[in-house]
Amino acid sequence: MKARVHITLKNGVLDPQGKAIKHALFALGFDGVNDVRQGKYIELDLAESDPDNTQAVVEEMCKKLLSNTVIENYAIEIV
């Protein structure tokens, strides 16, 4: 199965990248940008074929490696 994982910064955590992108967009003439946040997007192709198991495994991957739970949230989608 495939899983899609979104990793985003927790609310209130400074996002220097997002800030810089917002700024660069503004310099390029895009002036209606209120906010930009940058995160990571990870696509996994897994041997597992049961959706529930996949969800559980990916959840564990997120906790153990993919996200830094001190400052990041993760969201998992099984497709």
Next chain:
Amino acid sequence: MKARVHITLKNGVLDPQGKAIKHALFALGFDGVNDVRQGKYIELDLAESDPDNTQAVVEEMCKKLLSNTVIENYAIEIV
């Protein structure tokens, strides 16, 4: 409106981050991983309120800055 942009590497472009994640997952005992690809996920909060206009503006942002079309694809979702 809000827009969500996924930026992923084109097929055929090697992905050092994805490869490293796959390797690290394997080392952690997750052995059923066929493939991992890492991309970027950008959330935009825009002053624009028309969905079509928003789509067009974000499309332009992707072309002009957010993605490097030599190696990357982008996908836009308006929410």
Next chain:
Amino acid sequence: MKTAVIVFPASNCDRDMIVALEKITGHQPHIIWHQDDYIPAVDLIALPGGFSFGDYLRCGAMAARSPVTRKVIEHADRGGNVIGICNGFQVLTETGLLPGALMRNESLKFVCKDVRLKVENNDTPFTNAYEPGEVITVPVAHHDGNYFADDDTLYALEEEGRIAFRYVNDDGDTTLAANPNGSRNNIAGIISRRKNILGMMPHPERLIENAHGGTDGLGFFKSMINAIN
């Protein structure tokens, strides 16, 4: 030889480049701030190393879209000489002045060390002071130096002799172990079709005095003086 060095926010090898150019040409380069929209007529424009705009989003991406970069492109289109070292190379690929892209090092780690480089083509304004096939030592210091181009582009670069420098071992062989970042075909630097633009990851400006531990970078600057004067 008249030169200009472009300074972006968080360029940080700008002073090193200015010092090197001044030492070698005897003239202070023009220092151009990224918001300037005028570059005086010069023989060479240098895009220095560093972390322009923090290297956020993609290395060199924001600098490539800075107003001053349009002037650099115009200069290059007129056949003017341009060099991009490290972050400057990343900026050049982001503008499209040079093909390909520089991706995260295969190790995912920043790498700072001396590497051996083979001068693959010494018939360019940037390499003519070296012997063909000469192996030199120059430091690298980057997080994203993993050169990628698709097969067709790579083939064309090789066929047209546009590989300027390649990472090699002490014997001059292109080996996996000699490659510090995973770049395709061990590419360390390339030139444009018209040979007026060079981009390279290693830092020749850091090896031009005995106190630096060697002077292998001098040939790079001497080449430009040969070509331009």
Next chain:
Amino acid sequence: MTWNNNVEITDALVREHGLSTQEYDLCLKILDRTPTLTELGIFSVMWSEHCSYKSSKKHLKTLPTTAPWVIHGPGENAGVIDIGDNQAIIFKMESHNHPSYIEPYQGAATGVGGILRDVFTMGARPIANMNALRFGSPNHPKTRHLLSGVVEGIGGYGNCVGVPTVGGETNFHPAYDGNILVNAMTVGLADQDKIFLSAAAGIGNPVIYVGSKTGRDGIHGATMASAEFTEDTEEKRPTVQVGDPFTEKLLIEACLELMSTDMVVAIQDMGAAGLTSSSVEMASGGGVGFDFNLDMVPQREEGMTPYEMMLSESQERMLIVLKPGRENEAKAIFDKWDLDFAVIGKITDSGNLTLTFKGEVVADIPTQPLADNSPEYDRPWVKPQPKPFLDTDDIAAPPDMKQALLTMIGSPHLCSRDWIWQQYDMQVMADTIQKPGGDAAVVRVHGTDKAIAISTDCTPRYCYADPVEGGKQAVAETWRNITAVGATPLAITDCLNFGNPERPEIMGQFVGCIEGMREACNILDYPVVSGNVSLYNETNGTGIHPTPAIGGVGLFDDYSKMVTIAPQAEGEILLLIGETKGHLGASLYLEIMEGREEGAPPPVDLEVEKKNGNFVRTQIGAGNIAACHDISDGGLYVALAEMAMAANIGMTVTIDNGRVPLHAYAFGEDQGRYILSVPAEKAEAIMSAADDSISIQIIGKVGGDAFKINGITGISLSELLNAHQGWMEEYMGLE
């Protein structure tokens, strides 16, 4: 939740803020009324161990801090020393231990950011970074992750701001399993007539906030750094600060540009306890008051309260007092660099820090008593029982000397740190003339013949075995390392990392280390000009080894005189300076080969240290020496092997170990020793230049491609290099 500045201040609330009953009483006395919530927050961070040095002050005062070349000692943001020609070197070391344990990348990165600001806030351009790191046992499940994140964070920040990271030290020991140490040091260069201090002056002058916006970062950071870890600390996951090195780089350039004008009256970075400690320090230092309108503070998030704004530890921010009427000129500079700039208040003659928020006064505190009457404790301490001297006869010789040497240089303690330093840009600014791998790092003073030598050192196992000797040794080792490259040691900074000071045995370690440091600084004429104390490095009652990390700085008038540890040519003669008694107590040999951590550490005879060092430095200065290396961890054989590896040349050494057993001679860690590699024709002259009080002997010759020495018939250079370089790369490869 609506915010109420006038909540009832209960005992529980006071305790939650880490204030004791006596401290709270003092607070009531100073205010002469009950504090508001914002005021309570301010007292709590100002009087935390981290900001107030309440447990350490009494002892720190006993350290020597003056010398003719000291321009500013402790008390300013960083120490300042004179290097001639109107130039000054400004430096300091600081800890970021707890944050790095919780989030190694960001913790270490913001540690680098913080120490950089301490240095450039005084008007210096940072020219070098160093880092002193201690991790737990390599076998501890967290160590890899922590090492990896810390190194990446240090590189990620320092590389981006464009300051070379040129050296440091790295130890592993189970004592740090639950409390790693991340100490970062920055060295900067300034003109003596352009040094900026923090004391505010000029009633009515505008107070300016510049840099990043304020968010809710690390609101409990400063208090966290002063509290012991318990099991559930990890669960609490305090908001860690995220560093933005790009903004820091802009801030450096903008501040230096501002300082090149005559607009600045005073300037101070916002470090731990952010806006609170910076404003209190500036106001109390100048004997004035500050009147702030907190609505003007640039804010990253909606609905921030005064309490949050005053306690936030958002990074990359500075507070500046300008000359009147210069606001627009200053703003233009910060606009150019795209940084927030806000006039948040002005100087008053009230002596109070007066904070207004939405038209209401939310805090009004006299700053002088807040800063000066802060608690000071004379904590009870007991003198640690010094460990007995070990008899060498009780320490077995290894079955095979060759294997022992290879095991030692391939151990986590002595293996090459190139996996670490290759992640640091060591050369940016093009003035690094001695990279990591030698005794001290050396960076040129740009555009001159001068250069600065820097070394960070501490041997925690010595400090644990005997705090006084350990304290001496840490200071002496930096002095020796700086001497070994040929520079003149001038002054030190320190970062004193200890466990819980409320335990008398820990306090005894602290007092002992200070005593040793004091003696060494006095005799070596090597004052302390800045420093930092990090206490409560303790988890569930187990403290770290006492770790007074020392950062030493020395000067070359002419850097062409510098030497490295690498012999220059075949045929050079090897000389050994200093006496070898074969001291194996608390040595690495004992720990690595015997698995024992016992015995007294090698004593440091400071008079001998001074004599030997001065002799070596004079000989280097005279151009007689090709290479020099001091003998430290691992002893004589390890030091010789390091020299051979650095030059990739073999050597043949014959020692006369007399009555000292060979393994003790080989691996003993007697202090005050150096190895010199000298051109053959110079050897005699050098020998005769040494008076009788200096122990000097010829021990061998450089050449060939093998390392040969008593007990070892030969090790090829490649065998040595493989053993030395393999461990860390392999270990981290399993991450």
